[in-house]
Amino acid sequence: MSLAQRRGRKIMMSPGELDAFLGTQRTCRVATVSADGTPHVSALWFAWDGSSMWLYSVVRSRRWADLRRDPRVAIVVDTGEEYDELRGAELSGRVEFVGEAPRTGELHAELDAPETLFARKNLGLQEMPHDGRHAWLRLTPDKVVSWDFRKLASR
Template structure:
């Protein structure tokens, strides 16, 4: 996948656990860099294809403008309430813009899998509804860090 995690090997997810986790989870938090250098974070739904994280973002958003200027991104997907339940993944790298902007549904082989996965997971549909306000971002991560505190055992 990406760079190997150096610390926390004991709580690191295996490749299979990571793939299953990213496939089942629905919401992520996306961090971008604003023009003044400050971070900006917001929540988005996503789809995972086994290699890349696909984000369907409003094209008239601060996130979109930030990424057009500087495509570096960090994304966190996590859950758990109690310490021993905490688990998650941080993915970082550079996004690529995919397909038409904004997306209106023109045929695009590059987006077929991402749109099918996203539509099933988030809308319970077999095909992607397009509103002409969103477009696709693809993150194929340069670095991945994961944690699953349930592996520590305990109460």
């Protein structure tokens, strides 16, 4: 095993740590690929339900158009300023489009939990407002890589 592999295992978040981290962070960076092959990265608020990341995206955005054409995505959530404070996760896979687009608030049981999580965490509201401009994307990641450099100081 290489030094990089051993170090990676030391700083990897446990499933509980990852859930806690993703449950409290607000902003992620979403990487897509445009039709001409150009990468595109944009910031977006999200909700984490313990197994999937829910993104509430403007449907008339480059991100939305990219994902309609190619649903592959990589998403990074990170925090920290100093080296020994850095924490984060990269989630990758294919997004699914859930509910109507744009979202107008039609009854959709699958969206009840993520909309409640999102509204409380990001908007300080008890229920999700719908502006007719956004819709839901769900990423149930195929791969998750995480890091918490604070763990290096404690060893």
